[in-house]
Amino acid sequence: MEENTVIFGIRAIIEAIESGSSINKVYLQKGLRGDLFFQLEKLVKKNKISTSVVPNEKLDRLSKHSNHQGAVAKISPVEFHDxxxxxxxxxxxxxxxxxxxxxxxxxxxxxxxxxxxxxxxxxxxxxxxxxxxxxxxxxxxxxxxxxxxxxxxxxxxxxxxxxxxxxxxxxxxxxxxxxxxxxxxxxxxxxxxxxxxxxxxxxxxxxxxxxxxxxxxxxxxxxxxxxxxxxxxxxxxxxxxxxxx
Missing domain, CATH: 3.40.1280.10 (SPOUT methyltransferase, trefoil knot domain)
Incomplete structure (x- = not known):
């Protein structure tokens, strides 16, 4: 896995968390609302994942894509052990x-x-x-x-x-x-x-x-x-x- 792997899109991040991927941090767009967003927010809190609320421009830079739906996550480059x-x-x-x-x-x-x-x-x-x-x-x-x-x-x-x-x-x-x-x-x-x-x-x-x-x-x-x-x-x-x- 690449050291700076990022995923974007609310549903994609939800699926990554639920599948057990090692998420370092989730970046959320300031002012974002909606049922899917609240589902992600709840999942992030439950799994104690570090988050930051940032402007849309920051998400554009992180994802190198404008279709991020207001959410970008950084994945750990190593797999954690049980x-x-x-x-x-x-x-x-x-x-x-x-x-x-x-x-x-x-x-x-x-x-x-x-x-x-x-x-x-x-x-x-x-x-x-x-x-x-x-x-x-x-x-x-x-x-x-x-x-x-x-x-x-x-x-x-x-x-x-x-x-x-x-x-x-x-x-x-x-x-x-x-x-x-x-x-x-x-x-x-x-x-x-x-x-x-x-x-x-x-x-x-x-x-x-x-x-x-x-x-x-x-x-x-x-x-x-x-x-x-x-x-x-x-x-x-x-x-x-x-x-x-």
Whole structure:
């Protein structure tokens, strides 16, 4: 699939969503009305797909076509994996799975950099939330140096859904957060594990922290109070590699 694949037309987008296509974003014409439009709007909300209301001229540019009926959608260039199947398959092949959960990391460059590091460190799968997460688009793939095609990525309705599934498989959860006294170097990463990295602005959400088995922070010796999330993620993943080698 091409990196910038778009589809247009209300009915075509409805059919794409209902068939399970990975939609990154839907663009809707400002002021659009009608039964079919409301059907699409309802479907987009139900599936928690990111949307933008834009002028007709924007839709013309996106679709390169004037017959878009007021709706254009961008399709993800990668196919997302089913989390339950991924956990099952991973456990069949290793007794120390390593998963990475991103709690609404929204910057595509951070996302791409994280994917690249995850692939280099042997992560078995990346899990993101449908709402509030950076899309897997051309820029993400470019930043990942193509790693987005090499590592399974799963989308869930909420990160907490994934945590419950992982815990059911006896996989421990560790959150990267400053809201703890425990250092990254105090945690045992040499076990079935899922690491959670938080959003650029809020970190790991409190509701997710409550479900974590461990919370860990990186020591910061300078005056800056935090690291870029992709850099912090690299530190966590390579500490995991160090302990497992």
């Amino acid at each position: 989390l339950e199947n991924l956990i099952e398959t991973t456990l069949e092949n290793t007794d120390k799975p390593l998963f990475l959960l991103l709690d609404q990391v929204s910057d595509v460059r951070n996302f791409g950099a994280i994917i690249r590091t995850a692939e280099c460190t042997g992560v078995h799968g990346i899990i993101i939330q449908k709402g509030g997460s950076a899309p897997v688009n051309a820029e993400t793939i470019k930043t990942s140096a193509g790693a987005a095609f090499k590592i399974p990525i799963c989308k869930v309705d909420h990160i907490k859904d994934a945590i419950f599934q992982l815990k059911a498989a006896d996989i421990k959860i560790v959150s990267a957060t400053e809201k703890t006294q425990d250092s990254i170097y105090d945690i045992n990463f040499n076990q079935p594990l899922a690491i959670i990295m938080g959003s650029e602005h809020k970190g790991v959400s409190n509701s997710v922290l409550k479900l974590s088995d461990y919370k860990a922070k990186l020591p910061l010796l300078g005056e800056i109070e935090s690291l870029n999330v992709s850099v912090a993620c690299g530190a966590f993943l390579y500490e995991t590699v160090r302990q497992r080698l």
